[in-house]
Amino acid sequence: MKHPAPKRPDAEAFARRIDDAIHGRPPSAAADADERADLLLARRLAGLRRGGVAPSRPPWLDRPAERRRLAWLPRWPLAWLPGLRLAPVLLALVAVLGLTRLATLGRWSAGADGKNGTAGTDRTNGTYRTNGTNETEVPQEPAATPATDRPLTPIGSLPAGGPADEPALPYGSHSSYGSHPEASATHHPTTHPPTETPHHPTAEPPTDPPPHPTAPHHPTAEPPTDPPPHPTAPHPSPVPPLAG
Amino acid sequence: MPQRFVALKPPTEAVLDLRIAAVFEAFYRQRWPQILDFARFRLAGEGEAEDAAAESFSRAWAQRERFDARRGPPEAWLFGIARHVVQDHRRRRRPTTPLEPTTGAPDEAMEALEGSLDWTGLRQALGQLPTVDQEIIALRFGAGLDHRSIATALGQREGNVSLRLHRSLRRLRQLLERSLP
Numbered sequence: 001m002k003h004p005a006p007k008r009p010d011a012e013a014f015a016r017r018i019d020d021a022i023h024g025r026p027p028s029a030a031a032d033a034d035e036r037a038d039l040l041l042a043r044r045l046a047g048l049r050r051g052g053v054a055p056s057r058p059p060w061l062d063r064p065a066e067r068r069r070l071a072w073l074p075r076w077p078l079a080w081l082p083g084l085r086l087a088p089v090l091l092a093l094v095a096v097l098g099l100t101r102l103a104t105l106g107r108w109s110a111g112a113d114g115k116n117g118t119a120g121t122d123r124t125n126g127t128y129r130t131n132g133t134n135e136t137e138v139p140q141e142p143a144a145t146p147a148t149d150r151p152l153t154p155i156g157s158l159p160a161g162g163p164a165d166e167p168a169l170p171y172g173s174h175s176s177y178g179s180h181p182e183a184s185a186t187h188h189p190t191t192h193p194p195t196e197t198p199h200h201p202t203a204e205p206p207t208d209p210p211p212h213p214t215a216p217h218h219p220t221a222e223p224p225t226d227p228p229p230h231p232t233a234p235h236p237s238p239v240p241p242l243a244g
Numbered sequence: 245m246p247q248r249f250v251a252l253k254p255p256t257e258a259v260l261d262l263r264i265a266a267v268f269e270a271f272y273r274q275r276w277p278q279i280l281d282f283a284r285f286r287l288a289g290e291g292e293a294e295d296a297a298a299e300s301f302s303r304a305w306a307q308r309e310r311f312d313a314r315r316g317p318p319e320a321w322l323f324g325i326a327r328h329v330v331q332d333h334r335r336r337r338r339p340t341t342p343l344e345p346t347t348g349a350p351d352e353a354m355e356a357l358e359g360s361l362d363w364t365g366l367r368q369a370l371g372q373l374p375t376v377d378q379e380i381i382a383l384r385f386g387a388g389l390d391h392r393s394i395a396t397a398l399g400q401r402e403g404n405v406s407l408r409l410h411r412s413l414r415r416l417r418q419l420l421e422r423s424l425p
Contacts, residue, residue: 014406014409015390018384018409034414037417038410038413038414041416042385045366045381045385048281048284048285048385049281049385049388050284051280051281052276052281052294053276053277058272058305059302060305060306
């Protein structure tokens with residue numbers, strides 16, 4: 001048995017009748033009972049609308065990403081300019097790096113010239129200095145103590161087989177462990193004639209004029225000539241003249 | 245008097261975002277009641293319907309770059325998104341118990357229906373219809389869309405929407421008549 005095909009409603013007519021029912025207009029007289037019931041149901045369904053007011057805060061602003069991206073834009077009018085979003089962060093970063101660099105340079109410059117830096121700014125207090133590699137140098141002892149700082153030892157009292165086991169040098173020669181004070185002071189003992197030494201025990205005439213104070217300190221100057229012998233008390237030089 | 249020309253520069257991306265945000269917010273305030281009523285037809289509680297409506301706008305904002313005006317009006321695109329949101333909500337909740345079928349004369353049932361149609365009975369009756377028919381009824385009577393917009397939102401032809409609406413109304417009426425004492 002063949003079933004009849006379902007009745008296909010006219011789309012435009014049905015939509016118009018639905019609109020009439022939704023807006024409260026009475027159905028047309030051509031509608032049958034079933035269609036009247038359908039339209040009545042449509043009106044009841046449309047009457048269930050309650051609507052509502054949208055929340056004042058849009059829901060997409062509650063998403064974390066959108067909150068970060070948009071929520072702050074109206075509060076900061078200049079922030080829409082590209083590149084300004086990271087400006088505070090970049091500025092703080094540059095400031096920190098700059099201060100760090102300045103502090104590092106200050107320490108380098110204080111230690112590069114061998115000084116301890118500007119007074120009041122160097123907190124090393126002279127105990128160490130940097131060598132430019134961010135490593136502190138261990139304070140070192142002086143490389144060589146000047147000969148004048150060492151205690152003097154008479155020539156004749158040198159112990160046999162001394163500390164350096166050196167043979168006793170003749171007077172006036174350069175020695176690393178002490179010789180004549182003047183020779184050590186001037187560091188040019190060979191330029192002094194032996195007659196000028198004041199250490200001769202017996203040859204010191206009371207009337208001899210004192211040697212020129214600057215004479216030992218000017219090694220390039222001409223060696224002073226012997227003072228003229230006293231007319232009344234000539235005395236022979238206690239030191240025999242140098243041969244040759 | 246010398247004329248003054250104003251150089252029009254293309255707006256930056258941030259300015260465009262602001263403009264789009266302003267337009268979308270106006271669209272949101274205009275369409276919120278429709279989306280909410282659509283969700284009320286499809287979901288159980290008022291709170292769940294509001295959540296679904298809010299999530300629909302959130303998804304629409306997140307997917308705003310996918311909107312193509314050549315494919316239909318923006319409300320059809322928005323309700324297409326709302327459909328998926330409501331379906332996700334329905335999947336997460338517990339299934340509803342169908343109504344016991346009742347018998348009665350059509351005229352008497354309709355008279356009783358005049359004053360007894362409520363959300364609970366309507367949702368239970370709607371739950372026995374196919375999902376597409378539920379969506380068509382919700383879009384037509386809840387959101388108030390016309391047949392053309394419904395067809396665009398569902399991706400169907402307008403004639404097919406009218407036919408399905410006609411059949412689903414009759415089926416729904418029968419279900420409601422049976423549910424009345």
